[in-house]
Amino acid sequence: MSYRGLKAFHSVALYGGFSRASERVFLTQPALSEQVRRLEQAHDVLLFRREKKRVFLTEAGTQLFHLTTRLFEVEQEITDYLVEKRTTVEGELRIIVDSATHISSVLSRFRQQFPEVFVTLKTSNTEDMLEQLRAYRADLAIGGGIGPGADLKRLDLGATAIVAVAAKGYLPAKRRRLRLSELCAMPVMLREKGSKTRELVEREARRRQLTLNVVMEVEGREAMREIIGTGAGVGFVSEAEFGNDDRLRKYDISDARLTMQESLFYLSQRSEVRIIKSFIEFAAGELE
Numbered sequence: 001m002s003y004r005g006l007k008a009f010h011s012v013a014l015y016g017g018f019s020r021a022s023e024r025v026f027l028t029q030p031a032l033s034e035q036v037r038r039l040e041q042a043h044d045v046l047l048f049r050r051e052k053k054r055v056f057l058t059e060a061g062t063q064l065f066h067l068t069t070r071l072f073e074v075e076q077e078i079t080d081y082l083v084e085k086r087t088t089v090e091g092e093l094r095i096i097v098d099s100a101t102h103i104s105s106v107l108s109r110f111r112q113q114f115p116e117v118f119v120t121l122k123t124s125n126t127e128d129m130l131e132q133l134r135a136y137r138a139d140l141a142i143g144g145g146i147g148p149g150a151d152l153k154r155l156d157l158g159a160t161a162i163v164a165v166a167a168k169g170y171l172p173a174k175r176r177r178l179r180l181s182e183l184c185a186m187p188v189m190l191r192e193k194g195s196k197t198r199e200l201v202e203r204e205a206r207r208r209q210l211t212l213n214v215v216m217e218v219e220g221r222e223a224m225r226e227i228i229g230t231g232a233g234v235g236f237v238s239e240a241e242f243g244n245d246d247r248l249r250k251y252d253i254s255d256a257r258l259t260m261q262e263s264l265f266y267l268s269q270r271s272e273v274r275i276i277k278s279f280i281e282f283a284a285g286e287l288e
Helices: 003-015 018-025 029-043 059-082 104-113 126-134 180-185 196-207 221-229 274-287
Strands: 048-051 054-057 091-097 117-123 140-144 152-167 188-191 214-218 235-238 248-253 259-267
Touching (some): 003 018, 104 274, 140 196, 221 248, 259 274
C-alpha cells in the first residue's frame, strides 16, 4: 500500500479538488493526479468521480476518506506524543456554528493563548452542521437542540430563550411581548428546514393547534435579519443571537416557553486530536 498515494488521495478529498490540494500540500497537480491514479489502479477501485473540472468522492472514496482521516490524525497524535514537551498548539481548527455569538469571546481568548492556531468559522443550520462534522469537514460544531448520538461528545454552553423579532416601528412602541397566538394574524418568516429554531417554533404551534401565517422561508440568519429589517413581518431567533442591530426589536413570547440549549459537539473518536482537545479543555475552563 502506497503511503504517498493515500496522502495524495486524502489531500484531494480534504480540500475538495486537485487544484486546491496542490496549493495546500505544495505538489504539482499532475503529481497528485498520478499518485491517486496509481492508488486506484493498484487496488482496482474508483475513488473520485470526475466531471469536467470538478471531482466528487465515490462511495468507496467516502469510506476511505473516513479511514485516512483517522490514519493521519493518529499519525499526528504519535508526533505530538514524541514531542510532548512542546507546549505550542498549532494547525487549523474548523468550526461550524449556527451563530458565532455563543463562542466568539471564548474563541478570541483561545487565539490569544494559542496564536499558532488558524481558525476557520462557518455558519449553517443544525442539520448541516452534523453532516459536516460526521463527514470530517468540520472539527467542532456549535448549535442548539442537537440530540445525543453515540458518536458524539458535547460541552453545554447554556440555554437561551427564543424571541420574536420585528423591525422597529412595525409594532407599537410600547409593546415588549407577543403571544404566539397573535402571530397567527401577522406575516411570519421562518428559517430554512433544518433550523432548530424553526423546528421548536413549529412544534409549539402544533401543540397549541395554532396555524402560523408563514409567508416566507429564508435561508440563513443574516438573510432573515435583512428581510425582517425591511418591515416585511416577524421572525424568530435565539435571544443570544439577537445581537446589535438598530433596525430590529425583540419581543418575549409571553404564552410559550421556548428555549434553545446551545452546545459544542465533536466526534468521540476525535476527542484526542491535539487541537480539538486543546480547544475543548480551554472552553470548559472558560465556562466554569
